[in-house]
Amino acid sequence: MSSKAPNTQRRNVTRDRIVKAAAGLLREQGAAAVTTRRVAHEAGLQPPALYRFFQDKDDLLDAAAEHVFAEHVEGKQATAPSDDPVEDLRAGWNTQIGFGLANPYVYGLLLDPARARDTPAQVKGVRILAERVHRIAAAGRLRVSEERAVNLIRAAGVGTVHTLLTLPPGQSDPHLADAAFDAVARAILVDEPAVSAQDSAAVVAAFRTLLPELSGLSKTEAALLDEWLQR
Structure with a gap:
């Protein structure tokens, strides 16, 4: 063996x-606490050793934030679905809001436009929401396309966490x-499952979920039908 x-x-x-050492400091004290000396001490290493793994502090901060968020996403993925998909969506919303409020320093890094990137944990989190x-x-x-619904939920969630974190003390x-x-x-959402043409948007959204099961259509035909349905 090599x-x-x-x-x-x-x-x-x-x-x-x-x-893990950097993640602990980040969660508890913020990015300013994630110094080379402190992280090395917590990890039982000499400070120069960190540069064999990370280019600079920003690189380490990104890895720490990703680690914390990945643990959160794994917890969401382990939750078994119930018989009510709407309640499952609400539960996921509450979990995400709770994570943001409990981890303001991590959440701030993940949402920083200057650092924005699709990390594996973020991609997995969006996939869980899409499912x-x-x-x-x-x-x-x-009542809207799945893509629109996912984007609306994400936008509202980010805005809600940001607002709650920045409200002055006593005004929460x-x-x-x-x-x-x-x-x-x-x-x-529509109040009840679509059963008629009056709920045309819901009917279309439901029908789009069946496209992968329509074996009589080629991939090109299915893609064209999906485009028509989105319109």
Whole structure:
């Protein structure tokens, strides 16, 4: 067996120690606390060792924020779906809002436009949301396209967390997150599963979920039909 394998494993273990140390400092004290000296001390290393794994502090901060968010996403992924896709969406919303409020420093880094990038955890988080929206569409409860619903939910969630984190002391609104979800729900959901042409948008959204199962259509035909339905 190649000697590179143990060396790679040791490097991964050491890098993981560094990231976890940085993540702990970031969560508890913010980006300013993530210094080379403090992270190295927490990880049981000499400060120069960090530069064998990360180019600079920004690189380390990105890895720390990704680590914290990845743990959050794994928890969401482990949650089994219920029989009510709308309630599952609400539960996911509450979990996401709770994460943002409990991790303001991490959330700030993840949403910083200057650092914006699609990390694996962020991509997985959006996919989980899209899957929940897809279940609602399949149930005939969606009045807009799945893409529009996902984007509206994400936009409202970011705005809600940002607002709650920046409200002056004593002016917090404990019901704001629920009100924001209810507003989004009214914009994207129909009250009952679509059963007639009166709910044409919901019918279209539900039908789009069936396209992958229409084996009689070629990929090109399915794509064309999907384009028509979106229009």
